[in-house]
Amino acid sequence: MDTINIHEAKTHLSRLVEEVAAGGEVVIAKNGVPRARLVPLERARKLKFGVLKGKIRYPDDFDMPLPAGILALFEGRRSK
Numbered sequence: 001m002d003t004i005n006i007h008e009a010k011t012h013l014s015r016l017v018e019e020v021a022a023g024g025e026v027v028i029a030k031n032g033v034p035r036a037r038l039v040p041l042e043r044a045r046k047l048k049f050g051v052l053k054g055k056i057r058y059p060d061d062f063d064m065p066l067p068a069g070i071l072a073l074f075e076g077r078r079s080k
Contacts, residue, residue: 002024002026003028004029005029006028006029006035018041021040022040023040025037029067
């Protein structure tokens with residue numbers, strides 16, 4: 001982890017950003033006192049579609065209408 005002063009950071013910001021993006025880390029100091037840390041952003045994970053294919057099972061009647069008694073509970077009324 002490199003420590004540099006603010007003036008040098010302003011002068012060489014593009015180079016520092018590239019170093020950090022490659023995995024480095026830079027501490028920026030003012031009058032020798034650390035004030036900030038420049039670190040790389042976490043990369044977003046890419047979604048992998050189909051990873052669970054064949055691992056999740058649901059019953060054949062999964063999308064059938066609910067029985068009247070259960071449906072009534074969702075609608076806030078009592079079944080008869």
